[in-house]
Amino acid sequence: MFPSLIAMADGDQITAAQVLWDAARRHPDRPCLTDLDDAVGATTSTYAQLVERVAAVAGGLLGLGLEPGDRVALLLHNSHAYVQAYLGATAGGLVAVPLNVRLTPADYLHMLTDSGSRVLVTTSEFSDRLPDPSRLPGLTIVYADARDDADCGLTALAARAEPLARPVARADGDPASLMYTSGTTGSPKAVVLSHRSWLRIAETAVRVLGLGDDEVTLHVAPLTHGAGFLLLPTLLLGGHSLLCHSYDAGRALRLLTEHGVTGMFMVPSMIRMLLDARPPDWTVPASLRRLYYAGSPIDPETMREATEVFAGRLIQSFAQMESPMFFTVLDQKDHLHALGNLDSPLVRSAGRVLPGVELRIVDDAGATLPDGAAGEIVARAPQTMNGYWGRPADTARTMAGGWLHTGDIGYLDGDGYLYIVDRKKDMIVTGGSNVYAREVEDVLVDLPGVKDAAVIGLPHRIWGEAVTAVLVSANDSRDSDAVLAACRTRLAGYRVPKRVVWVESLPRNAYGKVLKRQLREQFSGSG
Incomplete structure (x- = not known):
């Protein structure tokens, strides 16, 4: 059984970095992180080694004059550098700002300016996509791939400073990260997720996905998005995270078998690619316990085919960045039922509401609608955001009445299953x-x-x-x-x-x- 985060907490103070420190105390020599695409070949850090590196990165960031609450932006592929910088920022009491690696200079200019980030950790790969530095005069750029002796490099930064002995304490409601989501006018908003949000997500993932203490999690989707929400529960359990810089469906199929992978996160399009890349003689490895997906609706044909190919080991959830990742869950039994019953409506369901989540279907006046009637989905959950960074009016509108207004249109059936039929937002x-x-x-x-x-x-x-x-x-x-x-x-x-x-x-x-x-x-x- 995983250790209770409540029991681990000192009063009301607990962070992702403290989870890492505790896991390293319990499992110092276990493999923690393997970067399968490191420039020098696949490299692995034990829990003790990762804590040592994260403590040094945290000391380096604070050595730049940053103070708890300051923002550190991350423009990095899945890598040792990303995890070290993310957890290093958390250990230092700083706020991580993960950036999508597929955006444009204008996008990055907005996000870095809007967040007020004081440091950007990136690699030279993104140099030609960064905004003109003169437009960000207060920003320090740190390169994770710089030579060890380069002043602007992450390695040199960490080496110059005194490593932290333990993470900086933060209250559970303090911001842990700013996660950018698209805005209706093309100006992305930053969702403020607290330390409490991240830890509630981790505990829910362990419970709902059935994670165990020998997890091997394959991260083929970006850690800046959905895959990142499986990193913390894997650390919590002393598991092993495998990182891929990018997604290749054929390679992912091989990695499942070669590394004894127990689970991974995907979006439905990635599952479709897996199925299309599958060799005729491929069979699901016995080690794989679950293929967890979310992020968009899945095509019924793809769902049924994947349920058959992966022996029913599929789990789907529905939520949104403002309250990741779990409002409802369509579990493995539901997938098998949908496979065995061609007329089952579950192929189009987002699953049942989880314990601890309140979910209603409301009309334009906010009145609760009966089962079968479509309206806006509103919810309350422990992991819900603090609000949008610097946007009180948007926050008040989205959180009107204390409920998160998702902008999705759906209905509940008589058995408590949620069905999403449209989007109120033009998305x-x-x-x-x-x-x-x-x-x-x-x-x-x-x-x-x-x-x-x-x-x-x-x-x-x-x-x-x-x-x-x-x-x-x-x-x-x-x-x-x-x-x-x-x-x-x-x-x-x-x-x-x-x-x-x-x-x-x-x-x-x-x-x-x-x-x-x-x-x-x-x-x-x-x-």
């Missing part, structure tokens, strides 16, 4: 990443050959939804290639439309609003 979920239509439309309507634009998500076998641009031409040129080329210079890759459709005009209602449901119905069957 597309592609490959587990959120794309708000407005941010793409703003780019499209600025192009010389485009008179009007609407962006919708259409069903896609791999991505879940494909970002699709429905355009009205300004000059009858209808040059789709030019449109996509222009988008690639101004948008992160996953936000670039995968398809362009030209129409004579966009359908609108009496108030001038584009009828996107009509567009989705019109084009969902055409390829």
Whole structure:
């Protein structure tokens, strides 16, 4: 049984770094972290070695003059450097700001400015995507891949300072991280997750996913997103985390067998790729206990095929970054039921509400709706955010009445299963990443050959939804290639439309609003 975080706490003070320190005390010589893609080959740190390195990184960050509560941004692939910098910031009482590695200089400029980050830890790989340093005069950039003697390097920074003997104590409600999520106007908001949020997520993951004390967790999705929420529970149990810098489905299948992997996190598009990459003679290894997925709806065909191929070892959860990762869970028994009953509605369910979570379906006036009636999903859970960083009005709106308003439309059936039918927010979920239509439309309507634009998500076998641009031409040129080329210079890759459709005009209602449901119905069957 894993140690209770409440029992470990000193009063109300407990952090992820303290979890690491405690695990190292119990299991100093266990393998803790293996970077499978390190430049010198796969490298492994024991728990004792990781604590030593994290303590040095924390001392180095504080040696720069940072104080508890200051923000440290991380622009790194899954790696030893990411984990050391993340936990080093936590150990120093600092606030980690993980950044998506797929964004643009404009995105990073906004996030670094908005968060007020004083340090950015990154690698030279991202140098050409960083904003002009003159626009961030108070920012110190530390390179994790710099030579050991380079003043700007993470190694030299850690070597110059006195390592911390123990993590800086923080109250459980203090901010631990700022996690950026897309904004409806193209200006991402930072979700403030407290130490309490992270630890509640870890305890829930252990309980709901059935984690044990010999876990081997494979991280093929970014630690800056969903995969990162499995790192802490693996540390809590003294388990072994395997890190991949990027996702390759064929390689992931091999790693499952070669390393005795017990579990991993994926988004549905990654599962589809796994299935497509599977050799004819591949069988699920006995060591694999669960394939946990979340982030977007799963295609029913993919769900059934994956349930069969992975011998029923699938678990799905639903929540959002404002309250990760667990409101509801569709467990392994539910998956097997859906596989064995072709008419089962569970193939489209997000699962049952977890104990400790309150979830309601409400109408526009906030009144609770009966079973079967669709309305906005609102919830209260122990892991819910403190709020949006520096955005009290947005926080008040999202947390109105003490409930997190998800912006998702769904209903509960008579057995307590949640079904998500639409989104109140104009958002597309592609490959587990959120794309708000407005941010793409703003780019499209600025192009010389485009008179009007609407962006919708259409069903896609791999991505879940494909970002699709429905355009009205300004000059009858209808040059789709030019449109996509222009988008690639101004948008992160996953936000670039995968398809362009030209129409004579966009359908609108009496108030001038584009009828996107009509567009989705019109084009969902055409390829």
